[in-house]
Amino acid sequence: MTILEIKLCGIKMRNPTMLAAGILGSTASSLNWAARSGAGAVVTKSFGLSPNKGYANPTTVEVTGGVINAIGLSNPGVDNFKDELLKLNKSVPAIASLYGANPEEFSEIATRVEGLVDALELNVSCPHAIGGCGSAIGQDPLLTAEIVGSVKKSVKIPVFVKLTPNVTDIVEIALHARDAGADALTMINSLGPGMRIDIETGKPILKNKFGGLSGPAIKPVAIRCVYDVFDSVDIPIIGVGGIRDHEDVLEFLYAGASCVQIGTSIMYEGMDIFGKILNGLERFMDEKGYGSVDELVGIAHK
Amino acid sequence: MTILEIKLCGIKMRNPTMLAAGILGSTASSLNWAARSGAGAVVTKSFGLSPNKGYANPTTVEVTGGVINAIGLSNPGVDNFKDELLKLNKSVPAIASLYGANPEEFSEIATRVEGLVDALELNVSCPHAIGGCGSAIGQDPLLTAEIVGSVKKSVKIPVFVKLTPNVTDIVEIALHARDAGADALTMINSLGPGMRIDIETGKPILKNKFGGLSGPAIKPVAIRCVYDVFDSVDIPIIGVGGIRDHEDVLEFLYAGASCVQIGTSIMYEGMDIFGKILNGLERFMDEKGYGSVDELVGIAHK
Amino acid sequence: MHVPKIVKIKRIIEESPTVKTFIFDWEVKNEIPGQFMMVWNLHDEKPMSISMIDPLKNEIGISIKNIGEFTGQVHELTPGDKLGLRGPYGRGFHIAGSKVLAVGGGIGMAPIVAFSEEASRIGVDVHVVSAASTMNELLFDDRIQRSRSKLLTCTDDGSHGLCGFGTDLAEKAMSEDDYDMIVSCGPEIMMKKLFEMVEKFKIPAQFSLERYMKCGMGLCGQCCVDDLGWRVCVEGPVFWTDELKMITEFGKYKRDSSGVKHSIS
Amino acid sequence: MHVPKIVKIKRIIEESPTVKTFIFDWEVKNEIPGQFMMVWNLHDEKPMSISMIDPLKNEIGISIKNIGEFTGQVHELTPGDKLGLRGPYGRGFHIAGSKVLAVGGGIGMAPIVAFSEEASRIGVDVHVVSAASTMNELLFDDRIQRSRSKLLTCTDDGSHGLCGFGTDLAEKAMSEDDYDMIVSCGPEIMMKKLFEMVEKFKIPAQFSLERYMKCGMGLCGQCCVDDLGWRVCVEGPVFWTDELKMITEFGKYKRDSSGVKHSIS
């Protein structure tokens, strides 16, 4: 056992990093690649009941400090995705990210994949989902609670709930998710949403016009969300938003995250980002004499 | 008359740029400096009824793509600030930014400075104000409307309302402000709020722990807010958030802003930023054959 | 920054009844044959190989075959019309060896002609196998000849050059000549056959793959291939045979925009 | 990035009963005497001039006079304790001329000693007027002498050197010697008097100003001075007499942390 090992809702992880949902997570192959590259766990691209092409291109565009994206939750649907889940090499825990339009849809998908993964992450926070599937849910505390409650009744594996920062009060949503039975909270999904307009043509560049902001630019907001929720909610927090190096990971742990997810920065650093971060983290803990990741969690509150 | 000239709520401006509230706006001298440097209008630092020291340092810290700040609305109070307003050289329109805890306070301050400025900007959106003065108001549509209504009854000069992006639905707040009589909307105040934690000590760096995020990192969100509100509200919008060059200004105009404010990027570019942006803007308009700024407003909606 | 840059179409060359080349002013830095651009026509955005690189005139070109909505729209544009380009993306062809066989099929000739020009320029002896369905779909003959590469053509219907597939002609060339390396772009079944051939002849080779692309910048995972998960937009689109051996889906299937698999035939 | 970097106090030098110098390992790039650091003691953050720059050992120092809550807290620290530093900030002293008079009063000696060391090192003949209230508050004598600058001292109570103010001693020096330039840092009333003196003697001069600072990076406007609005943290803290003539509040008043004016006396 190394000093990086952690336990999250009973799930053993060899280190506190995960591949974030929707970044290279559409196939078993790329999820396995993330695992081979060092990720302590992998989260799939969010999938729903039926195949979804998502939005037409352009679906991503870079901005200062990150990207805005409106992929639109493209995925081959739960049945096709089960084939992918079956091919996961299982070297690290796998978390299935789900989306749906209502409690029944969420529970249906959850039940179908329960046997193939170690935990579920409910995506109620995509800022550009079609047909009320995304943050329309996560911005409504009661609807969020209803969905979490429904999924919790349907499955036995841990259920994480991924929250949107695009609300007046994220603590309120977090409390509702916790009360409905969430085992952990993932924070944050992409922010805004944001828009980028082309100067020459005056056109919004994304086909969907606006998309969620992710990358280093959103890190301060993610850190604050984790910090605030840590103070009022007693379930583990999975921190995500703008992580690019091991210092960013430390910041999330200090704020109160038990572990972290990494997404957009893979665009800058490639899959090697996991190895680089783990080296940095282990060196730091070694130098400072920390014996386990848990000792780092919540330090900023002391 | 140059092609950059605009009219905002009846106020003639030689160009569509303003100094944003709270950046170098605490004295007549620095406001006059911004005017000398090219700003088409200047907005003061927000001031309240009595002197306010704000938070202790650190009050600002840089992050990727901008800064987070928790200055805490430090100001010498309306009576001292009137001395500053009297020393404005009046070469460009001056806008007084006010804050208060309730409708009465807002109206009181508004009345006292009405004769000294060309318009008011109500700051109901500071994400780190003491005692419910800031975004606690701007996140509540009814309270916002009440304050706007009260100020509108007290003064005759145009009243701008500055909105916070840190709400689930900015269009709802914008509509309430408009219905209460706002003459224009300024969008956006700083975002988040955000937090930055020091790696060595585990301490949040800002004394107030969290602060508003500003600078290029927030531009995509500001653009989206302007775009969305332009679609549903028929009063002029003053765009602000992350502007660093004339292309950023164009993006705001295309999204629907009638003019813009510039804040954080003065840290990168100095006061020369106004001159640089105006040159860029005039050259662009000249090359493309635009005859007035108005022609650019809202192009992204076509 | 991964942001489309709006450029005006400078010239359009009608290469064949279905293919047009669009030329743009573009500050050439280190664009490499085999790399691609994301091309935005203000409605949709799709990957297109760079088919022409002129570092002296600072021009690049892309060659588009009209096969659907997007390519149809672009074909309707005229000089002066605007497109948004971002790139170059991906890993292009590595130029190595002194005698190289370049095999292109159909619109796959786009990166191949750019490769043959670039490689010839630095002194490599390039033989180009250009394959098309019929004579007037043969692409870039003149540019290949001007680049002093040797041109070998074939058509499915025998209307020009050898009657047969590009792989037949390539096999002939490989048995008659000693090549240091092969590069290829074209229909995946053609490349799959060629791949088996170069294994037999034991010649190092690079192949340019096509997969559905959304971001083009290595984020969305839409273009990832089994079993290694590599992103065709970043780790590809050009792969060595060593790498292709680990891309188990090569020649078998590819995924569409929702991620559903479709077999290649 | 304007972010505090945590450093450990390497050594502490007790300069006088009220002043301590704190030395840190710091990669010296182009720190200039007259520039300042924002010093964070994990509770508050305040501006402090750089009083020592050692590009060989890669060390810098700041010298702090204990006058209130923050400075008191920092005085309680011991070697190994942590402080956060960001900077260097502002425009330092411009080194020019071959014979320079440097006038420091009280803790204003902090940038002056750094200046005299740096200027001497490159061959400038520096005469330093060091003024303090009383003998054991005279700062940095040893360093000034070691730097081969000429040291002239005075104390308000006559306990060492000339009995009188720094301005008296400076006037004496200026009438006896020809200086190409004057630099000064100290109480603003002292500098105001010196400013009038150099006008009379027609010698170019630079003065280092103090104003209340929050951001230190040119954003908040807390340190802006009348009438031009310049930011002391960016356009200053060192100003030429030409510039000072346009800083009409110089010697008259300064603003506190809420922006309320207080007259200087």
Ligand SMILES: Cc1cc2nc3c(=O)[nH]c(=O)nc-3n(C[C@H](O)[C@H](O)[C@H](O)COP(=O)(O)OP(=O)(O)OC[C@H]3O[C@@H](n4cnc5c(N)ncnc54)[C@H](O)[C@@H]3O)c2cc1C
């Ligand atoms: C790296 C790369 C380089 C390419 N270079 C060229 C080129 O030089 N010239 C050329 O004509 N074509 C090229 N293509 C193929 C080109 O992108 C598609 O033919 C084009 O997008 C079809 O669009 P459509 O709307 O006209 O047809 P559709 O009817 O939309 O699609 C026809 C077929 O094209 C493919 N396709 C559609 N959209 C995409 C997409 N976003 N990404 C990848 N494939 C897609 C699919 O297989 C689809 O079945 C390249 C593709 C890739 C991946």
Ligand SMILES: Cc1cc2nc3c(=O)[nH]c(=O)nc-3n(C[C@H](O)[C@H](O)[C@H](O)COP(=O)(O)OP(=O)(O)OC[C@H]3O[C@@H](n4cnc5c(N)ncnc54)[C@H](O)[C@@H]3O)c2cc1C
């Ligand atoms: C550019 C610059 C360089 C300085 N260099 C030095 C130095 O080398 N050594 C040194 O001992 N002191 C220096 N000072 C002054 C030092 O910053 C203050 O004396 C110190 O902040 C006082 O803090 P306190 O809490 O101990 O005292 P307080 O009781 O808080 O303040 C005493 C006085 O210090 C001043 N002060 C307080 N806070 C600030 C602030 N944030 N910014 C500016 N002035 C403030 C005010 O005039 C106040 O009345 C410098 C100031 C500036 C602006």
Ligand SMILES: Cc1cc2nc3c(=O)[nH]c(=O)nc-3n(C[C@H](O)[C@H](O)[C@H](O)COP(=O)(O)O)c2cc1C
């Ligand atoms: C291209 C892209 C696709 C994403 N898809 C999903 C998704 O399917 N489900 C989800 O919960 N989050 C999705 N996200 C959000 C990320 O998981 C993550 O919460 C966010 O990007 C912030 O982290 P980062 O800054 O490290 O990317 C996506 C983000 C990006 C950039």
Ligand SMILES: Cc1cc2nc3c(=O)[nH]c(=O)nc-3n(C[C@H](O)[C@H](O)[C@H](O)COP(=O)(O)O)c2cc1C
């Ligand atoms: C240091 C600082 C102080 C600010 N003070 C105020 C203020 O007093 N009142 C206000 O309405 N907005 C204030 N703001 C917000 C700005 O006016 C502006 O809305 C925001 O910073 C986004 O624009 P920017 O990215 O160009 O800075 C402040 C911002 C900064 C960085």
Ligand code: FES
């Ligand atoms: S197209 Fe998005 S990762 Fe390749």
Ligand code: FES
């Ligand atoms: S201290 Fe903020 S501008 Fe100088």
